[in-house]
């Protein structure tokens with residue numbers, strides 16, 4: 320849904336710009352950072368509707384960051400999509416088992432990426448409405 324706030328955690332400038340541009344064209348509002356540590360802080364402060372989390376990051380990695388987000392009542396209900404280089408061979412099932420709400424390979428396919436973002440946002444809105 321246009322107007323929803325999405326937090327991008329990605330250390331690669333080109334990947335960050337692509338994701339930001341694709342989301343902004345669709346009417347989403349984005350904030351971004353290059354590190355998991357700052358991402359956790361921004362999530363607490365800004366309460367985004369969704370977080371896009373790179374797995375390989377300088378300092379804390381994306382999987383550890385997810386555990387921190389899940390442990391904090393302020394951020395535990397925010398869905399997080401893992402975005403990872405396909406060379407890393409992270410399997411979708413393994414990432415979902417870690418607690419990610421979705422999974423995308425880099426380089427992203429814009430169509431698949433936007434479908435997944437829309438699907439996860441919708442599922443999360445549904446979960447909220449049901450509770």
Ligand code: MN
Pocket residue numbers: 329330331373374375376
């Ligand atoms: Mn990275």
